[in-house]
Amino acid sequence: MVSSSWMNEFFANITRQIDAAGWSVVYVGGGSCDIPGCRTEHESDLVELGLPPYGYTVGLPLRFDHAELVVVGLDQERTVLVLNGIAHAVAEGARLEPDDLLEIEGAPMKVGPCAVSRVRDGLVAVSMDYHWEIGHPSLPNPVQIMWPDPHGRFPGDPRLGRRARRDQPLLSRPRPRR
Numbered sequence: 106m107v108s109s110s111w112m113n114e115f116f117a118n119i120t121r122q123i124d125a126a127g128w129s130v131v132y133v134g135g136g137s138c139d140i141p142g143c144r145t146e147h148e149s150d151l152v153e154l155g156l157p158p159y160g161y162t163v164g165l166p167l168r169f170d171h172a173e174l175v176v177v178g179l180d181q182e183r184t185v186l187v188l189n190g191i192a193h194a195v196a197e198g199a200r201l202e203p204d205d206l207l208e209i210e211g212a213p214m215k216v217g218p219c220a221v222s223r224v225r226d227g228l229v230a231v232s233m234d235y236h237w238e239i240g241h242p243s244l245p246n247p248v249q250i251m252w253p254d255p256h257g258r259f260p261g262d263p264r265l266g267r268r269a270r271r272d273q274p275l276l277s278r279p280r281p282r283r
Contacts, residue, residue, distance in 0.1 A: 119235060123164035128192045131231045132181045134158035154226055155280040157272055160184035162192055163232040166244045171195045173232050173247040175219060178273040186210065191250060201248055203277075215259045217249040222279040249276040 122129035134151040151158065159177040166173065174191055176184050190209040195201065205216040219228060229247050236244055251259045251273065258265045260275040 116235060116238065119163055119231065123168065123235075126192075127168040127196050128162045128164040130160055130185050130188045130192075131163055132158070132160040132184055154223070154228065156274060158184075160188055161229050161232065161247065162188055163229075163235050165192060165195055166232075166236060167239070167241050169195050171200065172245040173229050174201075174250050175228065175247050175276060176250045176252075177276065179252065187212075187214070187250060187252075203248065213253055213257070215251045215253075217251055217260070217275065217277055219247045219249055219276040220279045221246060223276055226280060228276070251275075 119129045119131075134157070157178045158181070159175060160179075160181070161175040162173045165171045174188050174195075176187050179187065187209050191199075191201070191207070191214070194207070201207070201216045203216055203218045207214050207216070224233075224246060232247075233242075233244065236242055249260075253259050254265060254269040256264075258269070260270065260273050261277075
């Protein structure tokens with residue numbers, strides 16, 4: 106069980122980041138636990154969501170009236186780079202909609218919707234908790250930021266290989282139930 110003091114510090118840190126930059130980035134999976142003193146990897150959230158490691162922004166709806174951004178399947182460093190790059194564009198006035206194409210650090214990206222059922226399953230749980238706590242519970246549905254495979258194909262392309270579909274599932278589709 107996670108202690109309430111750890112959770113309070115976790116949310117205080119997110120609040121400090123949002124106050125300073127306008128958003129924070131949360132990374133789920135693919136590394137050690139953030140709980141002080143814990144050295145294990147907690148894959149339960151990822152297994153429950155049926156996803157590889159992923160990251161998302163927290164704070165964009167409050168500060169910029171924009172949907173949160175979600176990136177699936179990249180390592181933590183690249184996830185943070187992509188999300189911060191796009192969040193900077195949002196802070197400067199960019200408005201992203203599904204099917205938009207953009208470029209971050211010379212890499213093409215595509216915007217896609219996220220299924221409401223994935224959000225209900227906890228896809229952006231920290232964002233939902235944060236906004237609820239500050240009295241801003243009505244959030245737009247997040248958008249997925251997708252990166253292409255080596256052949257320039259994005260999730261949703263029927264020619265996308267099995268491994269690429271596994272590494273970066275299309276979040277506009279509900280999670281397959283087991």
